[in-house]
Amino acid sequence: MYSFESRVRYSEVDHNKYMDLSSIINYFQDCSMFQSEDLSIGLDYLESKNRIWMLSSWQIIVNRRPHLGESILVGTWAYGFKGIYGYRNFIIKDQHQEVAAVANSVWVYMDTSSLRPAKVFPEDVAAYGTEPRYEMEYADRKILLPADLKENAPFIVVKSNIDTNQHVNNGQYVKMAEEYLPESFQIRQMRADYKKSAVLGDTIIPHVSLSDTKCTIVLSDTANMPYAIIEFTA
Helix, strand or coil: CEEEEEECCHHHECCCCEECHHHHHHHHHHHHHHHHHHCCCCHHHHHHCCEEEEEEEEEEEECCCCECCCEEEEEEEEEEEECCEEEEEEEEEECCCCEEEEEEEEEEEEECCCCEECCCCHHHHCCCCCCCCCCCCCCCCCCCCCCCCEECCCEECCHHHECCCCCECHHHHHHHHHCCCCCCCCCCEEEEEECCCCCCCCEEEEEEEECCCEEEEEEECCCCCEEEEEEEEC
């Protein structure tokens, strides 16, 4: 497992002083990025090969949210590569070595010149190695859409949503979706299925279904084709 230690910052907590889901996602993203950079197969390496890793799906389980000032350890490891896909776990442990959050993720290796998936060759990922996948209940990647989705007011993709790949960062979709959660909703699991990339200036139309224990948000384009489907479970 690749890992780094940190401490929960004021900028990473909500009004109750507990780490919010967006910050958990940012830690996970940063951890995998640090690993790639330390192994010299990060952004510059991928750019030289006209390749990127694009996130296809998340499943994040939150056992508890670390508190402001708490010491944490953030870790990640790859557990498999097959065809065009890479499979990776993430974990956050508290100072007592208890698991605060854990995640499964599926990534697609993309050719940036053709904008199509590319086969993963052993030499592309040998530096990562693989470890056994984390023991958890793995959810299906496909998120079933409820029948009672209601359209909400559209909004525009702005500069702060965009990452180094020049499209909306995967964590930003989750942050957008969180805006539609009731104040009292406590997230125990989040699943995300990414369908296509939104870019600066695109219009996003949210469709929302809310219940006491599950909230599903579909972030679509103007033709009602999803950019991302996010499901929160209490």
